[in-house]
Amino acid sequence: MTFYTADSIYTSGQGVLTGYSFEVLDGVIARLIPIAELTPEEKKTLISFKDSLIIPGLVNTHNHSFQSLLKGFCDDKGFFDWRDNALYKYANTLTEEDIYNGALFAFGEMLLQGITTVCDFFYINDQDNRNAQAVIRAARDLGMRITLARTMYDWDGAPRRFQETVDQAVSNTRELFQAFESDPMVFVLPAPHSLHAASPVMIKAGRDLAKELGTKFHMHVAEGEYERQMIQEKHGHPPVKYLAETGILNEDLVMVHCVWLDDEEIQLMADCQSGLSYNPSSNMFLGDGITRIREMEEAGVVISLGTDGGCSNNRASIIEEMRMTSLLQKVKWCDSTVTMAESMFTMGTLNGGLNLNQSIGQIQSGFAADFVVVDLNDLSMQPRQNMTKNLVYSLQPSAFQSVYIAGAPVVEKGHILTIAEEKIVEKVQKTTQGWR
Numbered sequence: 001m002t003f004y005t006a007d008s009i010y011t012s013g014q015g016v017l018t019g020y021s022f023e024v025l026d027g028v029i030a031r032l033i034p035i036a037e038l039t040p041e042e043k044k045t046l047i048s049f050k051d052s053l054i055i056p057g058l059v060n061t062h063n064h065s066f067q068s069l070l071k072g073f074c075d076d077k078g079f080f081d082w083r084d085n086a087l088y089k090y091a092n093t094l095t096e097e098d099i100y101n102g103a104l105f106a107f108g109e110m111l112l113q114g115i116t117t118v119c120d121f122f123y124i125n126d127q128d129n130r131n132a133q134a135v136i137r138a139a140r141d142l143g144m145r146i147t148l149a150r151t152m153y154d155w156d157g158a159p160r161r162f163q164e165t166v167d168q169a170v171s172n173t174r175e176l177f178q179a180f181e182s183d184p185m186v187f188v189l190p191a192p193h194s195l196h197a198a199s200p201v202m203i204k205a206g207r208d209l210a211k212e213l214g215t216k217f218h219m220h221v222a223e224g225e226y227e228r229q230m231i232q233e234k235h236g237h238p239p240v241k242y243l244a245e246t247g248i249l250n251e252d253l254v255m256v257h258c259v260w261l262d263d264e265e266i267q268l269m270a271d272c273q274s275g276l277s278y279n280p281s282s283n284m285f286l287g288d289g290i291t292r293i294r295e296m297e298e299a300g301v302v303i304s305l306g307t308d309g310g311c312s313n314n315r316a317s318i319i320e321e322m323r324m325t326s327l328l329q330k331v332k333w334c335d336s337t338v339t340m341a342e343s344m345f346t347m348g349t350l351n352g353g354l355n356l357n358q359s360i361g362q363i364q365s366g367f368a369a370d371f372v373v374v375d376l377n378d379l380s381m382q383p384r385q386n387m388t389k390n391l392v393y394s395l396q397p398s399a400f401q402s403v404y405i406a407g408a409p410v411v412e413k414g415h416i417l418t419i420a421e422e423k424i425v426e427k428v429q430k431t432t433q434g435w436r
């Protein structure tokens with residue numbers, strides 16, 4: 001047992017607590033307790049961070065780790081140019097080792113930004129699980145918690161390596177899930193790619209597999225306006241309405257993006273209790289549009305945040321996504337009161353846990369001991385009067401002091417402890433040398 005404390009502890013439910021500590025047992029938060037109530041024995045184990053605030057580890061619910069290697073090669077292009085002439089082109093050349101290197105790179109950057117769990121939506125499967133295992137290995141080597149959203153993909157317009165038959169996708173995803181079933185650091189869930197890259201049969205197979213395994217399933221929905229028009233023409237309904245009509249929209253589904261939704265679709269999402277994994281920076285980077293976050297919040301949709309892939313952002317920060325979510329709504333509505341820092345922070349922490357179906361993103365008994373120590377003496381955290389507003393709107397990465405995952409330190413004094421950052425740089429250079 002070990003107890004941790006700081007000047008303040010941030011909890012989503014109870015606000016900012018002072019004079020409190022929490023006990024970590026086997027990687028899990030056992031209880032929150034006032035320091036004054038600790039026994040002398042317990043006090044001996046107390047680790048106290050001075051001039052600091054402890055916050056829950058940040059949760060990134062959408063990423064494609066290999067895309068970090070493509071940073072700079074895809075920028076300022078239209079969506080189809082970005083996809084066909086950059087994304088597909090380089091994705092076709094990556095070896096298993098390159099995929100591992102890309103994941104180390106993406107996850108390493110995230111750790112330094114206080115992200116303790118990532119959901120990697122992975123689709124270079126080569127009809128088996130070796131590449132997905134390489135992504136999981138990278139997270140494990142860094143000490144990071146990962147959800148592998150194993151993609152189910154059968155559109156033949158994409159590189160062959162993405163494609164599988166429905167039977168292959170189902171049995172490979174089930175096998176990967178079973179391989180990590182008892183591992184508290186690795187989760188696997190089915191992820192039919194999208195309405196344009198997975199057939200209706202594939203999407204239904206993903207839904208059924210999620211039910212069988214007791215997981216969520218993730219899918220890109222209505223990212224670009226073209227997809228809305230395409231589904232409308234093909235099926236006579238816009239995307240979310242179509243998903244509702246075909247029995248796919250349910251409480252297990254977490255939809256990524258949802259930029260192009262009408263009022264009825266937002267209500268359907270809320271009624272069916274489907275979640276949203278929202279990626280504001282990526283949507284801006286690709287010129288997709290602005291998701292209707294205000295209306296979705298009012299309807300009661302669980303909204304979590306993602307960075308999306310490294311070549312459509314190109315940063316890897318959930319704090320940044322909180323800030324972008326808020327600012328985009330304020331500018332869309334020409335009203336600075338439509339979003340609150342407190343709910344942005346919940347999106348980047350607790351709601352991430354809900355959309356991944358894990359007890360993460362909160363400093364509370366029973367939750368994973370994933371937490372971040374923020375330096376309150378950092379200039380970006382001054383003045384100290386309103387910590388939530390500072391966290392969401394003014395914090396700079398220099399304020400991240402230490403990161404703990406399952407009770408183990410993985411970042412200290414702003415550097416990764418588990419793998420030297422120079423090693424990651426070397427690997428990125430090795431993989432990308434010769435790319436033009």
Ligand SMILES: [Zn+2]
Pocket residue numbers: 062063064121220256308309
């Ligand atoms: Zn994506």
